[in-house]
Amino acid sequence: MNPPINPSNARGAILVAGTELFARQGLAATTIKAIAERAGVNSALIYYYFDDKEALYDAVLTEVVSRLPDGLQAIASQAPTPRDALAAIIRGQAALFLSEPALPRLIARELADHEAAHATDVLQERARRLLDLIAGLIRAGQAAGSFNPAFEPELAAVSVMSQVNWFCIAGPAIERILDRPGIAKDPVAVQKFAEHVVQFSLAALAPVPEAT
Amino acid sequence: MNPPINPSNARGAILVAGTELFARQGLAATTIKAIAERAGVNSALIYYYFDDKEALYDAVLTEVVSRLPDGLQAIASQAPTPRDALAAIIRGQAALFLSEPALPRLIARELADHEAAHATDVLQERARRLLDLIAGLIRAGQAAGSFNPAFEPELAAVSVMSQVNWFCIAGPAIERILDRPGIAKDPVAVQKFAEHVVQFSLAALAPVPEAT
DNA sequence: AAATGTTAATTGAACAATTAATGATTAGAA
DNA sequence: TTCTAATCATTAATTGTTCAATTAACATTT
Numbered sequence: 001m002n003p004p005i006n007p008s009n010a011r012g013a014i015l016v017a018g019t020e021l022f023a024r025q026g027l028a029a030t031t032i033k034a035i036a037e038r039a040g041v042n043s044a045l046i047y048y049y050f051d052d053k054e055a056l057y058d059a060v061l062t063e064v065v066s067r068l069p070d071g072l073q074a075i076a077s078q079a080p081t082p083r084d085a086l087a088a089i090i091r092g093q094a095a096l097f098l099s100e101p102a103l104p105r106l107i108a109r110e111l112a113d114h115e116a117a118h119a120t121d122v123l124q125e126r127a128r129r130l131l132d133l134i135a136g137l138i139r140a141g142q143a144a145g146s147f148n149p150a151f152e153p154e155l156a157a158v159s160v161m162s163q164v165n166w167f168c169i170a171g172p173a174i175e176r177i178l179d180r181p182g183i184a185k186d187p188v189a190v191q192k193f194a195e196h197v198v199q200f201s202l203a204a205l206a207p208v209p210e211a212t
Numbered sequence: 213m214n215p216p217i218n219p220s221n222a223r224g225a226i227l228v229a230g231t232e233l234f235a236r237q238g239l240a241a242t243t244i245k246a247i248a249e250r251a252g253v254n255s256a257l258i259y260y261y262f263d264d265k266e267a268l269y270d271a272v273l274t275e276v277v278s279r280l281p282d283g284l285q286a287i288a289s290q291a292p293t294p295r296d297a298l299a300a301i302i303r304g305q306a307a308l309f310l311s312e313p314a315l316p317r318l319i320a321r322e323l324a325d326h327e328a329a330h331a332t333d334v335l336q337e338r339a340r341r342l343l344d345l346i347a348g349l350i351r352a353g354q355a356a357g358s359f360n361p362a363f364e365p366e367l368a369a370v371s372v373m374s375q376v377n378w379f380c381i382a383g384p385a386i387e388r389i390l391d392r393p394g395i396a397k398d399p400v401a402v403q404k405f406a407e408h409v410v411q412f413s414l415a416a417l418a419p420v421p422e423a424t
Numbered sequence: 425a426a427a428t429g430t431t432a433a434t435t436g437a438a439c440a441a442t443t444a445a446t447g448a449t450t451a452g453a454a
Numbered sequence: 455t456t457c458t459a460a461t462c463a464t465t466a467a468t469t470g471t472t473c474a475a476t477t478a479a480c481a482t483t484t
Contacts, residue, residue, distance in 0.1 A: 023324075024327065025240070025325075025328070026238060026240060026241075026321075026324065026325070027241070028237070028238060028240035028241035029238075029239070029240035029241075105323075105324045108320045108321075108323050108324040108381075109238075109320075109321070109324050110385075111317075111320050111381055111382050111384075111385060112235075112238065112317045112320040112321050112324070112381075113237075113238070114384040114385060115236060116237070120385075124385060124388060124389060127385065127389055128389045131389055131390070148415065150411070151408070151411070151412065152408065154390055155405060155408045156408075156412065158375070158378075158379060158386065158390075158405075159375050159408070159409065159412045161378075162374050162375045162377075162378030162379060162382075163370070163371050163374045163375065163378075165374075165378055165382075166370075166373075166374030166375075166377055166378045167370060167374060169320075169323055169324075170323050170374075170377070172323075172326040173322075173323060173326060173332075173336060173339065174370065176336060177336060177339055177340045177343055178343070178366055178370075193367060193370075196363070196364065196367045196368075196371070197371065199362070199363070200363065200368065200371045200416045201416070203360065203415070203416045203417075203418070203420075204412045204413070204415045204416035205415075206415070208415075209421055
């Protein structure tokens with residue numbers, strides 16, 4: 001149904017250019033002319049393929065989101081225990097942000113623009129499935145005695161996801177603040193942080209050992 | 213040095229209107245005319261008080277940030293233990309976002325715009341102080357044996373802060389996804405989540421009880 | 425108190441540049 | 455030929471910004 005985006009044809013080039021510019025500058029600050037120039041295309045051609053600027057923005061957003069692999073459900077169900085499943089999801093989410101560099105910035109903009117939300121449905125549906133998956137996993141782990149039942153599963157799921165999400169969205173700022181250049185875009189460093197999140201989250205969810 | 217912003221004079225009204233509109237729509241999507249109308253002021257007056265649109269944006273950003281109470285350092289040093297200090301900081305950060313509703317959205321935009329960053333210095337300096345404070349606290353707790361020394365203090369600090377930050381920035385989306393309206397703006401609900409973050413983070417940082 | 429001069433605050437009108445969007449038109453392929 | 459893909463030229467509206475002119479505020483002198 002969705003032909004894979006091909007930058008060598010005009011429509012694909014427009015989508016690619018739009019993705020980069022919208023991610024970098026946002027909807028309002030990005031001009032149709034700039035997208036056309038970057039795509040090596042006449043600006044009127046954009047209106048041949050898309051209704052208007054907003055429609056192109058929506059198309060970019062859904063394109064980026066739908067290009068993401070969504071095997072997280074499968075990955076989780078393959079894992080032997082809730083702990084392993086959770087770890088795999090965290091690693092997978094980090095890999096996902098690495099695979100699509102425009103994603104964190106587009107998400108940050110959508111969050112800030114939540115009133116004039118654009119392609120919220122597709123983005124939000126994905127987020128919902130992910131949160132439900134994690135919350136269910138935590139619930140299962142609690143029932144099995146491998147997670148601390150004191151936590152509300154939904155809130156704990158937010159805690160888990162927020163770490164990777166925030167790290168990727170605030171990446172450039174974190175690089176400067178911690179004075180560790182590359183930590184947010186270097187795949188090794190990102191995966192290392194994901195590993196830290198795994199340890200941190202599993203430690204948080206660990207059942208309390210019959211404390212006094 | 214900074215007279216408190218007074219919405220009853222023109223300059224203050226412009227700053228207030230600018231804060232709301234910039235937070236809601238961003239720099240490029242917000243027009244000078246819209247700010248002037250909202251402030252009940254002629255649009256040319258904006259150029260009497262500020263050099264240009266960007267200067268107004270910078271002024272808004274520094275205004276919002278500098279209005280924030282920054283007693284976190286004091287709060288932390290008053291706490292008897294690193295655990296208490298960390299808990300107080302988490303609660304304080306949540307209260308801070310509640311006190312300044314425009315802040316999370318402005319931050320999200322600055323993060324997305326990090327190349328064309330505007331008033332990064334003032335915002336970043338605050339973030340740096342906060343992260344350093346937390347990392348130092350974690351280090352101290354590790355040295356005292358009350359925190360698990362396996363964690364890198366800086367990364368653990370990011371993990372702690374990211375939860376509240378993400379919750380406040382992604383608030384409206386979380387409301388819809390979890391189908392819990394009000395959870396992101398209702399002070400009680402936000403403080404409840406902050407309490408969850410305290411429990412989650414302290415559990416994560418707890419020293420391991422001599423496991424096999 | 426009244427009048428005056430001086431500075432600050434505010435406005436209306438206009439400008440130049442940019443922008444999104446259209447419609448007519450043309451090259452190329454099926 | 456007929457349909458798709460692409461360009462050119464243009465438009466109509468918006469935008470940030472400036473500037474001269476006007477009003478309000480205020481201290482000083484009469």
